[in-house]
Amino acid sequence: MINYALQILIVINLYIILAVSLNLLVSYLGVISLSHAAFYGTGAYAYALLVTAFGWRFIPALVGSVGITLSLGLLVSVSTLRLRADYLILTTLAFQLVSYDLLYNWVGLTNGPFGISGIPSPTILVFKASPTVNVFVLTTLFAVPAVVLTYRLVSSPFGRVLKAIREDELMTTLLGKDTARFKITCFCVAASLAAVAGSLYSGFMRYIDPTSFTLNESVFILSIVIIGGTTKFSGPIFGAILFVLLPEVLRLLLIPDSIAANMRIIIQGLIVLALLRYRPGYLKDLDVRYS
Amino acid sequence: MIVQILTNGLVTALAYSLIALGFALIYRTTRIFHFAYASTYTVAGYVFYTSFRGFHLPVILAVIITLLSAAAFGVSVDRLVYSPLIRRSSSLLLLLLSSLALDSIIVNFIAMVYGNETKVLVAGLQPTYSMGDVVLSRIQIVIVCTSIGVLGIVSIVLFKTNIGKIIRAACDDSQLLINFGVNGHAIRLGVFAIGSAICALPALLVAMDFGITPFGGTKAMLKAAVAVIIGGPRIFYGAIAGAFLIGLLEALTVWLLSAKWSDLATFAILFMFLLCRPQGMTLSTARVDFQQ
Numbered sequence: 001m002i003n004y005a006l007q008i009l010i011v012i013n014l015y016i017i018l019a020v021s022l023n024l025l026v027s028y029l030g031v032i033s034l035s036h037a038a039f040y041g042t043g044a045y046a047y048a049l050l051v052t053a054f055g056w057r058f059i060p061a062l063v064g065s066v067g068i069t070l071s072l073g074l075l076v077s078v079s080t081l082r083l084r085a086d087y088l089i090l091t092t093l094a095f096q097l098v099s100y101d102l103l104y105n106w107v108g109l110t111n112g113p114f115g116i117s118g119i120p121s122p123t124i125l126v127f128k129a130s131p132t133v134n135v136f137v138l139t140t141l142f143a144v145p146a147v148v149l150t151y152r153l154v155s156s157p158f159g160r161v162l163k164a165i166r167e168d169e170l171m172t173t174l175l176g177k178d179t180a181r182f183k184i185t186c187f188c189v190a191a192s193l194a195a196v197a198g199s200l201y202s203g204f205m206r207y208i209d210p211t212s213f214t215l216n217e218s219v220f221i222l223s224i225v226i227i228g229g230t231t232k233f234s235g236p237i238f239g240a241i242l243f244v245l246l247p248e249v250l251r252l253l254l255i256p257d258s259i260a261a262n263m264r265i266i267i268q269g270l271i272v273l274a275l276l277r278y279r280p281g282y283l284k285d286l287d288v289r290y291s
Numbered sequence: 292m293i294v295q296i297l298t299n300g301l302v303t304a305l306a307y308s309l310i311a312l313g314f315a316l317i318y319r320t321t322r323i324f325h326f327a328y329a330s331t332y333t334v335a336g337y338v339f340y341t342s343f344r345g346f347h348l349p350v351i352l353a354v355i356i357t358l359l360s361a362a363a364f365g366v367s368v369d370r371l372v373y374s375p376l377i378r379r380s381s382s383l384l385l386l387l388l389s390s391l392a393l394d395s396i397i398v399n400f401i402a403m404v405y406g407n408e409t410k411v412l413v414a415g416l417q418p419t420y421s422m423g424d425v426v427l428s429r430i431q432i433v434i435v436c437t438s439i440g441v442l443g444i445v446s447i448v449l450f451k452t453n454i455g456k457i458i459r460a461a462c463d464d465s466q467l468l469i470n471f472g473v474n475g476h477a478i479r480l481g482v483f484a485i486g487s488a489i490c491a492l493p494a495l496l497v498a499m500d501f502g503i504t505p506f507g508g509t510k511a512m513l514k515a516a517v518a519v520i521i522g523g524p525r526i527f528y529g530a531i532a533g534a535f536l537i538g539l540l541e542a543l544t545v546w547l548l549s550a551k552w553s554d555l556a557t558f559a560i561l562f563m564f565l566l567c568r569p570q571g572m573t574l575s576t577a578r579v580d581f582q583q
Contacts, residue, residue, distance in 0.1 A: 032384065079566055085384050086324040090516055091565060094558040097513070105551040215509065219395055226388065262399040269396035276389045277375060283385060 006132045010204055012244045013139035014197045017146045019224045019236035021193035026222070027230035028154050029186050030166030032085070034218045035076065035092040038099035039191040041213025043069045043198025045103060048116045048208055058122040058203070066195045073191025077184045096218050103210040115209025122203040135204050142200060146193055151233055153189065162186055216265065223268045227275065229282040243268065294424050296546045297539065302431045304538025305438035306493040310511055311518035311530035312445060313489035317365075318519060319526045320461040320482045322383060326390035327368050328490065329512035330397035335361040335491035336503040337401055340410055357495050358488045365487025368393065369479060394509075402505035411502040430500045437492055442531070445489070449527055458482065462526050490515075510554065517557055521564040523571020532572055536560065 018040060025031045046065035050056045056064065080091050103110050110116070122138060153159055161182050164172040173179050202208055224243050228235025246267065250260045275282055310332070317325045338360045342353040372389055417428045427435075449455035460468050461478050469475040494511070514537055515530075522533030537557050544556040564571070 032388065079562060082569070083565060086387060087520065087565065087569075089324070089387060090513075090520065091561070093513065094517070094561055097510075098555055098558045101551070101554055216395070219391065223392070259403050262403040265399040266396050266403070269392040269399075272392040273372070273389055273396070276381070276385055276392070277372075280379060280381060280385070 003132050006136045008244065008248060010132070010136050010139050012241055013136070013143040014201055014204075015221070015224060015240040015244055016143050016237050017193055017197040017200075018221050019228065019240045020147055020150045021190040021197075022221050023225050023228070023230075023233075023236045024150055024154065024162075024186055024190050026225045027235075028159060028162040028166065029183060031183075032089050032222065033092045033190075034089060034215065034222065035096040035099070036190070036194055036221045037213045037215070037217035038096045039069050039073060039194035040198045040201070040217070040221075041099060041103060041210070042072055043195025044202045044208050044213070045110055045116070045198075046195070047199035048119050048202045049109070051119055051202070052116060058124055062196065062199045065199045066192045069195030069198070070188050070192050073188045074184065076191075077187030081180055081183060093215070096215050100210060100214055103213060110210070113210065115207060117207045119202050119206045119208070121206065122200075139200050139204070142196055146196065147237065150189075150193070154233060158182070158185075220265070220268070223272050226272050226283065227268075231282065231284065293546075295426065296542050298425045298427070299431075300539040300542025301535075302427070302434055303541060304535040305442075306434055306497060307514055307518060307538050308531045308534035309438050309441055309493045310490050310515040311522070311534040312442070312527070313486040314512065314515040315519045315522075315526050315530040316458070316482050316486040316489070318516075319524065320458060320465060321373075321479060322465075323373060324383070324387045324390065324516075325486075326387065326512070327372075327394045327397070328487075328515070329508035330394045330401075331361055331365055331368075331487045331508075332490050332494045332511050333398060333401055333503070333505060333508035334364050335487075335494035336498040336507070337405060337505075339491075339495040339498055340405075340412060340503060344410075344412060354495065358491050361491035361494070362484040362488040365483040366480060369483045374479075398505050398508065405505065407505060409502045409504045412499050428500075430496065434493070434496045434500070437496065441489065441492060446527060454481070459526060462524070514557055517561045521560060521571055529571060536572075 018036060022033065022036045025033050043065045046068040047061050050061040050064045051058075076092070076095055080088050083091060104112055106112070121135075124138075154162070161172065161177050161179075164175070164177070165179050165182060169179055201212075220243070224239040225236045226239075227242065228237070228239030247260060247264050250263060251257075255263060314325065314328055317323065317328065335357050339353055339357040342348045342356050343350065348356070368390075372393055373386055376386055376389060413430075417430055419426050419428050420432065421427075449459060457468065457473055457478065458481075460473075461482075465475065465478070468478075494508075497507075497511075515534075518533030518537050519530050520533070521536065522529030522531070537560065540556050540560060541553040544553045
């Protein structure tokens, strides 16, 4: 029982990291990105390969995975710099599908649909994260700094420039800000945090396969952010807790597992639709003059 | 061999051009990035499956029911989801989000009712016909004939009738058109109905060819969207040019590399166009939309 609760808490920690990082893009830069699961997956696979194929230890593998995902984030942000809202979403969506296809079909590197198994538990010096309690401590040690880091980032002058870009990019350029640099930095920070979550996921599950990093996953992370609202920093954290607990609640209601997964997505979709329809103030930061 | 590959590519391209045309009609006139177009495609496939396999209706009747229900679906998405948001003057970004949410609801609902696995409509091998070096299956010939027919009808409506003139004008500036006294609601209604019905045809033809899954619509819609974007702002020629480029490129990828990389080719070409030629291929110059 305690193990079950701890596992849920670990998943909540992971999704908090994912949600606050995506929130940087959605609420502060005003960019809806559908490729967060791609960064998450890249991080997870990079970590798993570095650990299993090269025998790296936890910290170097984590740094390597963040580095690889960061360069990918750089690529995506540089190539999408000039795009408007709907083209940008389409591009991130395309990127998500491409990276899933790569994970699934590039059998030589990723072992395709069979995934990577036998990932060792993370070990830092003598501290071994093998009982669930230790994994929980480890993920908390990353989730809390991730939240603090993003909070400091958005309440700093850097965050104010991001909000200015969201409101009026042309005006921000005229004020002498290098908007491209800010956008790229924001993308890279979000991608690196997703890579951290991915590496932790690899270390915690000890087996990964491409089905954890689908478009549905991207939509799931995005709906966590949307349901948290874009006006408060703490929104996505509560969103993550709520949406991770939702399937457990469905299980308590004795809904069979075969339809529970679809049911979960339907409920999320309905909540997001209802929010957009009846509580537009919730998302007013996204509702900037774009028509 | 190469002739056969190119012919297959052309058949796919014709099916894509219908999907892209329906998407272009909705996207270019209303500016809504209609993600739920993917679920229109899926719903059409499953309505056809239910009426054809479930109730054993004759093909013609099943096709008519499918077209009507796709049109009804498109119109009700507009009425129930988009219109209330537009009335409150929400941004297009929020419309897009609601479209995305709606799509995931519908797709998962269908998956819950019908199951995740592929449903096969026509079992066994289909009769084939060979013309010289080229072999075509019966359903491929049907796809070619229907697509050319529909493209012909749509081009006549778009370029020879008053309705077509209004639709093309709405692509340029729908607000101006409304100021001239044209009924904006009627345009939206018509565009959603026609666009959704057009996409139902390839949906059911592809369903007969390959079977249907609940998640097949997303890729179809994405290819349509990519075709419309790389094709450029002209509603008819843009969609068709983009669809043919994608269809032929996919056929070549299947031939040169492997079928599993054919989707990558589509998105590679999207990236290239967005980087080098964001105005698409049918327009030589473009107005710079710096920020919208």
